[in-house]
Amino acid sequence: MVNGEVVFEAPWQSRIFGMARVLSEQGLFSWDEFRERLIAEIAVWDKANSREIPYHYWDHFLAALTRLVDEKKLVYRDELISQEKVFTDRPHGHDH
C-alpha cells in the first residue's frame, strides 16, 4: 500500500508487472516495445467497443507480455500452454 491505497488488485498483477519491468530493465526488450503491444491489445478491445465485455486492464497487460516474450523467443506460446497445463493439473492444496 502507498498512501493507504492498494496498488495491485491481485497478486498475479503484481507478478506480471514485476516480470515486465525486470525483463525490460535487463534489456531483453524496451519498455516502448512493451507499450506498443499493450496499446495493440487495448485497441482490439476498444474497437470491439462492447460494453458487455468488461475492460480488464491487467488482462491486456498479460496478453501483451506473453505476446512479446514469444516474439522475442524468450518463452514460446507452446511452452507456456504446456506449463499452464502442468499447474492446472496439480492436486489441490498447492500453495501459490
Next chain:
Amino acid sequence: MSKVSEQSIRAEALESLLIEKGLLTPEHVDEVIVRYNERVGPMNGARVVAKAWTDPEYRTRLLADGTAAVAEFEFEGGQVEKLVVVENTDEIHNVVVCTLCSCYPWAMLGLPPAWYKDPEYRSRIVREPREVLKEFDVTVGEDVAVRVWDSSAEVRYLVLPQQPEALCGFDETELAAHVTRESMIGVAVL
C-alpha cells in the same frame, strides 16, 4: 475455472519458465513489487509541488524543464525521462490522460489508479473534459480554459496545482502533506 484463476495460472507459468531459463529470479520480481508498493508514490510529486510553491526559482526551472528539475530529487520509479509540468492558473485548468494505454509519470505519482486506465476516462476526458471534471467534483469556470494533455511514449505530464489561500505560510513538508495525487493529474483542485 474462473477467469481470474486462469490469469493467475498463466502468470505463474510464465514466471516459472522465465526462472527456469535463467532470465530472472523471483527476488528480482519481488524487488520491483516492493519498490512500487512501498517507495514510489504520489508523495514524490507532492514534494515537487511543495518546493515549487515555496521556491520561485525552482518553480521556474520546473516549468522550463520538468525532467531536469525533478531529477534534483533523485526519485526512483522511472517514466519521467521526458516530464513536462503544466501549471494551473486562474485562466487555465490542466488535466492529464493517456488515451491509448496507461502512460503515467511513475516516479512522481506511483502506478496509475484503475479509473485513469479505464476506457471511459481515456476517451471522455478528451471529448467532454468539463463534464468529466464535474463528475470528479471539479467545476471549472466558464472563463477558465481546460487543457487536456495526452501522454505518450515520449512525454509524461504532471499538473502543478494552484496553492490554496488556506495553505499560505506553511513550510514545504506541511504543504506536501496536502498535495493529492488527483490534483497532480488535474481531476481535483486543492
